[in-house]
Amino acid sequence: MRSIHKLPIGAITMLALFALSACSGPADDTHPDQPVTKRRAVFKQFTRTLEPMGMVARDRKKYNPQELRDSALELQRLATQPWVYFTPDSNYAPTRANPKVWSKPLEFKQAQEDYQATVRRLVESARVGDLEAIRAAVNEVQKSCKVCHDQFRNAS
Numbered sequence: 001m002r003s004i005h006k007l008p009i010g011a012i013t014m015l016a017l018f019a020l021s022a023c024s025g026p027a028d029d030t031h032p033d034q035p036v037t038k039r040r041a042v043f044k045q046f047t048r049t050l051e052p053m054g055m056v057a058r059d060r061k062k063y064n065p066q067e068l069r070d071s072a073l074e075l076q077r078l079a080t081q082p083w084v085y086f087t088p089d090s091n092y093a094p095t096r097a098n099p100k101v102w103s104k105p106l107e108f109k110q111a112q113e114d115y116q117a118t119v120r121r122l123v124e125s126a127r128v129g130d131l132e133a134i135r136a137a138v139n140e141v142q143k144s145c146k147v148c149h150d151q152f153r154n155a156s
Helices: 009-023 035-057 065-078 107-129 132-150
Strands: none
Touching: 035 065, 035 132, 065 107, 107 132
C-alpha cells in the first residue's frame, strides 16, 4: 500500500477536497422567504408524526388509542401546510423537488389530494379504534408518501 507521502500533490489535493466536501452540509436556503426551508420543516414534522404510528402498525410500539388519534389529527393538520411553499421561485438549491412539481402542476396537485385523502382515512380509522383498519390506513399513508416522492422528489 502506498504511503500518502508518495502520492502526487494533485492526488493529495483531490483527497483533501473530497474529505472537506463530505463534511459540508446542504446548501443554505438564500431565498428571502426561505420556502425550501419551510416546506422541509413541515415534511420533517410529517415524519416525526407518522413514524410512531408506523411502529404501532408493525407491533413495535404499544397501541395507545388516544395517542394514535392525536397523532392522526396532527398529521391531518400538517397535511395541508407544505404545498404553499412550492412557489414558482422556489426551485433552487437546496431543494430536492423534481422540476415536475412545476412542469406538471395538475399531477402534483393530485398527489397532494391523494395524500390528504389517505390521511383522512387514517383519522377515521383512529377515531373508530380498529387496529387492523389503522394498520391498513398507516400503510396507505406511507405508500402515498412514496408515490409522491418517486414522482416529484429527486434522490439526495
